[in-house]
Amino acid sequence: MTTDPAAAPSAPARRAPAGAAVLREDVTEAIRDAVLAELAAVGFARMSIEGIARRAGVGKTAVYRRWKSKLHLVLDLIGAFAVDGLPVPATGSLYGDVRALLEVLSHVLRHPVASAVIPDLLVEAARNPEIADAVRGALLEGQLRMAQVIVSAAAARGEIPPDTDPSRALDLAIGPLYWRQVVVRDDIHPTHLDTLAQAVVAGLRTPSASA
Template sequence: MAEQRHHGNRHGRSEDARRAVLQAADDLLVEKGFAGVTIEGVASAAGVAKQTIYRWWGSKTDILLDTFLEDAARDLAPQEHETLAEDLRAHLRRLADFLTTNDAGAVFKALIGHAQHDAAFGERLRTQYLEEQRQRDRAPLDRAIERGELPADVDVPAAVDLLVGPIYHRVLMTGDPVDDRFIDMLVEHFLLSYELGHSEPRGSS
């Protein structure tokens, strides 16, 4: 059968087929684990030829990284509220949900695990996800500095580590819950460290 020409994105890919491949890889990972994801399985689930996938991606980890990056860019852009406390609680809760209740969390753990055995992929993961995510994580702090809510000399990268580090630690290491109570504690300790005082989360009893 002659290959059908698709009108897709600027790279010449069919957007429908591309999305089908990303979704298929995501679903297979959640269902079967990292070892259960194969190019053959992805191609079959997405309804495309293996040759089509290999024109776009070099390996299954490339597919999983692409779907994870797209999900992160869509779901983790921090929204602006009235105060730093609100901004931080909202952003950290979204990050926690993304990594624990979303299929993206399973993809993230698989990518982190693969990065331990593939240094080149680990570098790609750092530059393509972690560096971009740090820019999103620091946005609430940068806005607070612009508003005068935080001092201009705040070490923003260190502050980001203090806020998101415990979330990643629980997700990747301990498996302890990353619930609203835990997020509220992180934010409260951070605010107190800058002498911003107690700020009760809305809706708490």
């Protein structure tokens, strides 16, 4: 007997997989706020998922569904205020772009989470290659993308050699800033950023020595 397709019962609606529930954004934000409060209260080394969950008013499962460890949670927070998503400087000159980039980096390093957590993360990274890879991805990749655009534009304008390495720009810019703001913890005045931008530009215009 042939079954009439039109008379066949419709298939039941497919249920979403058990693990596909949408994560509530208000809970995610409450957890992030709790992390900031925990960092301020106890620091990264003593911070725990239990303490974060308790402060956020959620269970530990809610935290682990979003981040697999406190390291990844903190890296996500750092990424939220790092250079990812910010417009790449496009002032029309290498000096202007470098000066704008330094302003962004200085702002990131002034953030209380960065100044309190980055040194601890670098210590942990020195002990654990997996942590080192995670830290590198969170702190370096977005900044390197910005540097690549700045260096490429400057090379196209003829301001620097076409084979200039963008990572060299970051070395020249971030090293002095990190030393002053995170290690020495000196205040950074706009005139210092002006001088540093000039030094970075001069360094990029000097061909690097062959290996």
